[in-house]
Amino acid sequence: MAPKVLVSDKLSETAVQIFRDRGIDVTFDPSIGKDKEKLAQAIGEYDGLAIRSATKVTAKLLEQAGNLKVIGRAGIGVDNVDIPAASQKGVIVMNTPFGNSITTAEHAISLMMAVARQIPEANASTHAGKWEKSRFMGVELTGKTLGVIGAGNIGSIVIDRARGLRMKVIAYDPFLNEERADQLGVRKVELDELLAASDFITLHVPLTDKTRNILSKEAIAKLKPGVRIVNCARGGLVDEAALADALKEGRVAGAGFDVFAEEPATASPLFNLENVVVTPHLGAATTEAQENVALQVAEQMSDYLLTGAVTNALNMPSVTAEEARVMGPWLKLAEHLGAFCGQMTEEGVTEINILYDGSVAEMNTAALNTSAIAGLMRSVNPDVNMVSAPVLAKDRGIDISTTTQGQTGVFEAYIKITVTTPERVRSIAGTVFSDGKPRFIQIKGINLDAEIGQHMLYTTNEDKAGVIGTLGQTLGQNGVNIANFTLGRSERGREAIALLYLDEQPPQDVLQKLKDTGLFNAVRPLQFAVA
Known part of the structure; x- marks a missing residue:
């Protein structure tokens, strides 16, 4: 029997035809993804589910998907898929991580130009029958310093395009080394230097605990006066309220935003400011990008269902x-x-x-x-x-x-x-021990035997009496339960380490209390996907 695939979002007819040509029994119903009850009733008969962003694949939906083997997301973001729940059900989740790269990079460059020359405001003024030539004084990109936060796939394309515009490019990326920076033709800098030196800043990093509010109120205070900021990456990277204040005060000359902390964005501190250009998350919205990711996901899902080949899986x-x-x-x-x-x-x-x-x-x-x-x-x-x-x-x-x-x-x-x-x-x-764990x-060359849990705490200290007691007491007094406690040291009186398996992630104030004791050289919470 041929595998069955449901396409529950808008995919191109060419992509749907790929399934048919490969011998897949495909149902194309782009409206069902928005109807949770109807989708739940239908999903049980399908081996594959091809989606974009409208379909929400929840744990509840997966409970009804008894035959489902693979979910294919046409695009990179999988916020609409409960990946841990899919993994528990043995369902592979695929995406197409590189199909939108050029399109998103070009949108960032477009917003940069629009902000530099105030094109949207000038367009609206001219359409209104005004001729306010002296009102819209822009700036050139040539010779300006562009600070790129994140020099990965999309960021590297932006760097290439910006260098073609004769901009000076600097980059902040903890995973960018000097050799790669030389290949890209950029100077690697720390974040504070980028903030102080850039005439334009563009962000190209995912939203993580480390990058959330990377342009915080404090970071915005360090910006070079007159800077212009572009964000086509993820909402939540920039403190929108703090940026709005800086724009109103003139410390920041302009901004171009395609993404927002809350989407769909019906309100934002950045809205209705003359020096701000906003678009409704259009980074991947080109005919070419939408077609590319649709074709890719159809090929990937067909390969898996027919041959078992796994490509671009997020959980396998x-x-x-x-x-x-x-x-x-x-x-x-x-x-x-x-x-x-x-x-x-x-x-x-x-x-x-x-x-x-x-x-x-x-x-x-x-x-x-x-x-x-x-x-x-x-x-x-x-x-x-x-x-x-x-x-x-x-x-x-x-x-x-x-x-x-x-x-x-x-x-x-x-x-x-x-x-x-x-x-x-x-x-x-x-x-891996005989129990399979x-x-x-x-x-660091120190022997130990540590069970791995979802929430862990790693500490280092000088080997001396009382440290273990302080560690256990501080966590216990603050309601953090220890499931397993492993110790190791290089030699007596030298460096010692502890690796704790905890029932929950310790709050920041508890970590700070440990640091404030002065006993520890490092206090680092860790998380592992153990499911």
């Missing part, structure tokens, strides 16, 4: 079914090791070495590599997947190497990741 690496049975725990371990390094590293990564020792060296190390790299890169880009992670790492000039060797120690097999930055070298190793067995 590219491995065969046979490999997955053996490698599952090792793939999860590799992801955890990468996630540890990613969360612990704030400066640009130059090299990653992944060592496979013992029986794991005979497995599909390419898939293990992508799992580890995806874990690392997700600390700065939650949209990254097993396929796009190596590409994103390469774009940032990260040198990735693999070492395999026979069994050398007491463990039958283990994986060790070493991450090099200009400031330090960091390493962590782990193994991954463990951390070494951090």
